[in-house]
Amino acid sequence: MSAPCWSCSLVGDEQTALYRAPPLGLQPLARAMVEGVADSGWHATLTRGLHEAWQSRLYTDLAIKTQDQVFHAHKxxxxxxxxxxxxxxxVGLVEGQTQTLILEDVSGDVLNTVLTFVYTGRASLTEHNVQEVLTLADYFQIHSLKKLCCYHLKTHLVSRTCLCVYEVAALHRCNDLAAEALALAASQCSEVIVQPDFLSLQPETLVTLLKQPYLSVTTEEMLFEGVINWxxxxxxxxxxxxxxxxxxxDLEFLKSNRNKWLAVLEEKQLLENLKDIIDPAGLECDGVEEECDHQSLHKMPRHNTLEEVLLVMGGESNGRLLRNTECFAVGYSSWRCSIPEPAREPKPKYDRLQVLPPMQHARAYCAVATQQNMVYVLGGQTIKTFLASCECYNVLSNSWHHLSDLPEAMxxxxxxxxxxxxxxxGGKSLERYHSGLWVYNExxxxxxxxxSMGVGRAHFGLVALHGSLYAVGGVGWARGESQVLDACEKYDPGADVWVPIASLGQVRAYLGVAVIHDHxxxxxxxxxxxxxxxVERYDPLRDQWTSVSPMISARSSFGVTVSHGRIYCLGGFSGESNLNSVEKYNPRTNMWHSVQSMQLRRYGLVAATVNVPGTVRCSNWVFVWSDSNGKASPVRQTQEDT
Structure with a gap:
């Protein structure tokens, strides 16, 4: 246990000390002199000078004409x-030769906001101009301003405008913002469909919303009414x-009030296009005939609740590498190797469980990422070797499946x-620490x-925030030896470059990194x-790290995830023993609390938060997920159950 990871002391055929003391005497000073010095305030000085030159039209060589104003700028x-x-x-276009650019469809106020950002890095965004600024930033390919607009829209997401924001985000390929806006619309669907803005949505947006398996409405009739009003x-x-x-x-509700809706559709002159769909003969089916059952089976099960659950996977425990997964959900009295399955009651019953299948490969120190109902586990190590294999857990099917291997085992x-x-x-193979970045095409x-990153590193933190990736700390190879790092970097996907950001307050590896409340x-x-x-907290708008309340227990090589607005730290190694304890952090109170411990002591594990469908609503059908094959099986409800 003297080193958190056996392999980080190996570089090629040479075994080196993992954490060697820094050189003494004049060597550090000499190295610093060779590397040079930097003025951290020079960027602000240069930006201020450029802004003043722009405002005073000093050396400007391009005139930009808009609908109502003319701006002078520097090429x-x-x-x-x-x-x-x-x-x-x-490339010798007319604009470059005539020193004039005409933007007839752009207002002066919007262009002024964009140019102000170009010269100062600041933009005055409001709910009235942010969409136009986003459009222009995307057109001009100013990715930093585009990300700032997305951040502004994200922080002002409300049920009244969330689907309008979704349309704007989807148009400009802001996929993260679009996903968050659509998720909010699904979670507040009963409010969204009665908003005035709902009537102005594009038809493609409505199709996307109605295809969601989770919508927080009590009946399908509410959706039907919203579509008719639209x-x-x-x-x-x-x-x-x-x-x-x-x-x-699902039109099953029409069995009881079909005449009412036929009258409404006829009054609104919409019945002609729906005659084939709401055919009265089709609605007379009593559910006994095979044909009717076949039609019902093709209805997508609609969930009106989602339950957040915590998962921990893999790691090592007492010298044994683990494949199993543990789960904790609200209502659990302890961690279990099972996950709730969809139930028909308004609140899920936790005696309805399905066993969590183990991973295909036992592994520790792997990478993990989560999106929607999928958990991706990538690479890692066994007791004696490294892994290139990747696998993905699907919550809905309760199964693991294999992905394409990584470019290298690490x-x-x-x-x-x-x-x-x-x-x-990043990551570490047998030969070196990697600085590479890879993206997966599903x-x-x-x-x-x-x-690539500026430095090769492993056992670091990687998270996404405000449209960028952040690499924090870790272990890397520097100055001829393996060192723990305090260096941090930010990746701009638009420019495909990494840039340094403020360093941590102290070096750290095998840490946990999480994002919550835009920090x-x-x-x-x-x-x-x-x-x-x-614990340190980073403010990306100020590029500054500050200390917050420490954890109750020291630990490394632990799992970290966010659930219900809290950061959870799970398991790990304390320096003396492996842990099964779990702590959660409340950023609003800046306090840590102990919660239910896991079944196994494990370190080198990964953790994830996923949404499990709660109540399944599909008219008078209830879908439950089979333990054996993960497929939906319909069970007829009685009228009392419905």
Whole structure:
């Protein structure tokens, strides 16, 4: 237990000390002199000078005409900030030769906001201009401003506008924002469909909403009514979309009040397009005939509740590598090797469980990332070797399946989802610490390379925040030896580059990193001498780390995840023994609390939070997930159950 990971003391055929003391005497000073010095305030000085030159029109060489204003700017500044301007001004186009650019469809106020950001890095965003600014930032390929607009829209998401935000985000390929907006619409669907903005949505947006397996409405009739109201807003243009929309709604409720809705549809002059779908003969089916059963089976099960559960996977326990998974959910009295299955009651009953299957490979120090109902486990190590294998757990089917192997067998990598794509960074193979970044293409099942980090590192934290990836701490190879790092980097996917950010307050590896409330937390770990319980919080808008309350217990090589607005730290190694204890952090109170311990003591594990469907609503059918094959099986309810 003297070293958290057996392999980090191996580099090629040479065994080196994992955490060697720093050189003494004048060597550190000499190295610092060779590397040079930097003025951390120079960026602000330069930005201020450029802004003043822009405001005073000093040396400006480009005039930009909008609907109502004319702006004077510097070509070199615009080219440096925007690939759009760089291409336009460098290939001999008219704008570059005449020193004039005409933007007839852009308002002066919006362009002023964009140019102010180019020269200062600041933008005045409001609910009235943010969508126009986002459009222009996407057009000019100013990715930093685009991310800032997405952040502003995300922090102001409400049920009244969430689907409008979804449309804007989807149009501009802001996939993370689009996913959050759609998730909010699903969780507050009963409120969303009665908002005035609902009547102005694009038909494709409604189709996407109705295809969601989880919508927080009590009956399908509410969805039907919302669609009819939407179509009535512009019946001549929208009634052609009605068949597609209604096909995604279960019409079983029409058995009891069909005449009412037939009258409504006829009054609104919408009945003609729906006659084939709400055929009275089809609604007379009593559920006994084979044909009727076959039709019902094709209805998608609709859930109106979701339950967040915690999962821990893999790791090592008392010299034994683990494949099994443990689960904890609200209502559990302890951690279990089973997960709740969808139930028909308004509140889930936890005696209805399904056994969690083990991973295909036992592994420790693997990377983990979660999206929707999927948990991805990548690479890792066994007792004697490294792994390139990857696998994915599907909550709905309660099964694991294999993904394409990593480019190289390695452990201690970091993984995160950014803008809908799965990224993997860093890690250690037998030969070296990796600085590479790879992105997974789920359609082709392949990994593709992206821009490398500034330093190779393993056993670090990798998270996504505000449209960027953040690599925090870890172990790396520097100055001829393996060292624990305090260095942090940020990846800009638009430019495909990593840039340094403020360093941690102290070096740490085997740490936990989590994002909550738009802040990044670096938790615990190992500094080469001591196991840590201290915690630092990073503010990306100020590029600053500050200390917050420490954990109750020092630990490294633990799992970390976020659930219900709390950060959970699970298991790990304390410097003396393996742990099964669990702590959670409340960022609002800045306090840590002990919660139910896991069944097994394990370190080198990974943790994830997933949503398990609660109540299944599909008219008078209830779908339960089979333990044997994970497929939905319909069970007829009685009228009293319904």
């Amino acid at each position: 070199i500044i615009l080219a440096a900030a925007s690939p759009y301007f760089r291409a336009m001004l460098s 179509a009535s807003k512009d019946p001549d243009e929208r009634q052609k979309w009605l068949p597609v929309l209604i096909e995604n709604i 452990h201690g990598s970091g993984a995160a989802f950014l803008d809908g794509s799965l990224y993997l960074a 359609y082709q099942d392949i990994w593709s390379g992206r821009g 990044l937390y670096a938790i615990g770990g190992y500094n080469g001498v001591h196991w840590l319980n201290c």
